[in-house]
Amino acid sequence: MVRLVTICIALFLFASAWSSTINADGASKRLLVLLDNLGIRESHSFYFKQLTDRGFDITYKSSDDSNLQIVKYGEYLYENVIIFAPTTKEFGGHLDSETLTQFVDAGGNVLVAGSNTIGDAIREFAGECGIEFADDKSAVIDHLNYDTNDNGQHTLIVASPDNLLPAEIIVGQSKKNGLPFLFRGIGMSSDQDNPLLLDILTGSSSSYTANPEEATLNEYPATVGKRTLLISVLQARNNARVGFVGSLDFFSNDFFQSSIQTNNGKKHAKSGNQDLAVALTDWVFKQRGVLRARNVRHYLKSDKSTPRFYTVKNDIVFSVQFDEFVHGKWMPFNGTDVQLEFVRIDPFVRTTMKNKGGQLEAQFRVPDTYGIFKFVIDYNRVGYTHLYSATQVSVHPLRHTEYERFIGSAYPYYISSFSMMVGAFLLSFIVLYHRDEIPKKKAE
CATH class of the missing domain: 3.40.50 (Rossmann fold)
Structure with missing residues (x-):
């Protein structure tokens, strides 16, 4: 027990000496x-x-x-x-x-x-x-x-x-x-x-x-x-x-x-x-030009909830907090040129994020392509530390109950189907109820 206490005290003194230089x-x-x-x-x-x-x-x-x-x-x-x-x-x-x-x-x-x-x-x-x-x-x-x-x-x-x-x-x-x-x-x-x-x-x-x-x-x-x-x-x-x-x-x-x-x-x-x-x-000596990213969030724009996966054509919001180290203090980063990419092998979406006091935010619609995507921020500017952030999410296709009942581009097919039905009805009506007159033979 005494040995354990001695070790704890030694570790505490070491940590104190270490923290004195930080x-x-x-x-x-x-x-x-x-x-x-x-x-x-x-x-x-x-x-x-x-x-x-x-x-x-x-x-x-x-x-x-x-x-x-x-x-x-x-x-x-x-x-x-x-x-x-x-x-x-x-x-x-x-x-x-x-x-x-x-x-x-x-x-x-x-x-x-x-x-x-x-x-x-x-x-x-x-x-x-x-x-x-x-x-x-x-x-x-x-x-x-x-x-x-x-x-x-x-x-x-x-x-x-x-x-x-x-x-x-x-x-x-x-x-x-x-x-x-x-x-x-x-x-x-x-x-x-x-x-x-x-x-x-x-x-x-x-x-x-x-x-x-x-x-x-x-x-x-x-x-x-x-x-x-x-x-x-x-x-x-x-x-x-x-x-x-x-x-x-x-x-x-x-x-x-x-x-x-x-x-x-x-x-x-x-x-x-x-x-x-x-x-x-x-x-x-990194007293200036050092960046960090924290509080990474992404959610649906409609209800601000983060689902297990996104569905194509969802409207989503991505936000992150950027801080800059200036003379011993972390200050909100004021840059306005930070870009967000939504990537699946290649970027499907690239947009410039809006900066509100260091809180960067971007809104966009998920592309009509499903798969494994990443929210990627790759910020590399002269004088600043290279900041890379990647957050992986999955995008699913629409469920069978989520598709539109009538698609605008399919109206020609709808018209042709209904016209065929009408034509078949008329043809059947004609066949069933139309009778040719048999001419009477002239009396001899």
Whole structure:
């Protein structure tokens, strides 16, 4: 008995410790930050303070820590990982690119920042996600869009908000604010055939990626023009999210606070780095753009009852509640482009659902075809988690007592039948009651 009580107390303490890292709505915020050196914690303190203010439970570790691990006894210790250690050739402890890939496959989120030197561990992980960094010692160069504080190599570029992906759910108000971004780092390229990748911020048409120490270009640049990726993200099929930023300085205090003066004389009191960095982190760590479906109902429109099966030509109603996770709270989803399909191998009905404060509803008539059908919602929009819902129902044909007694299209047959009956009656009457007169013979 004492042993049983001890076990119960231990389980209770474990559950309490677990729940302490999870907010009231069930969104875990355990975050591991891997650093090249502890000085980055100070040079990027404004960024980390933003994360702390948002309720993240941050653990800082060196990327070559011999005790480094993200999984223990088959359970992941963190839900989110930030890698601000671009030069690390090999992670310490039990962490490597394969472990990071498995972490993403299990639903974890990762944010990676690069620099002019990228270690093998980061390159391998990026390659698994469809991202390729340029060669070491390369940098994004733009001779037409650079800051006046540049060292003469034009690697401190000014990225225009016009080159930002028009997806407010990911970039927040950064595009509307119109503030340019400071960027000093390496360029990336993505797999164009991968539909899961999104190009968040690209260079201008005059940008390219090359070694700034070389006076002349002996080879074609790694990336050219707007194919030069500065920021890219991946949302996996399991809705795990990975972000790649080619510049570690992008998140620094200096770039957050720095004013911008471009080479063509335009001035801005502040860069847009902080707004974009915070919005991007919120999205990558699933503080925004997460959807859920609940309270799925379907019933007859006439009496609002849910039968064991539907019959062809029934008028039915399908409703579902959509919620969106926004900064720790589930809020009603306001989207008006959610479609419902009534499917039996192929869709027989496709209709846009009406949104009433997050309560989505659609009304339609069951097609004149019986079989096994599904109510299917397959909602996949940029910036939102992929939401798929399928509810199976059966559709029966009409019973023998439910068919119409007289079908309009059969009236010609009705007329022909009754006309035949009338004709037969007249013919019988004539045969029975008509008698020919026999002419009398003339008397001889």
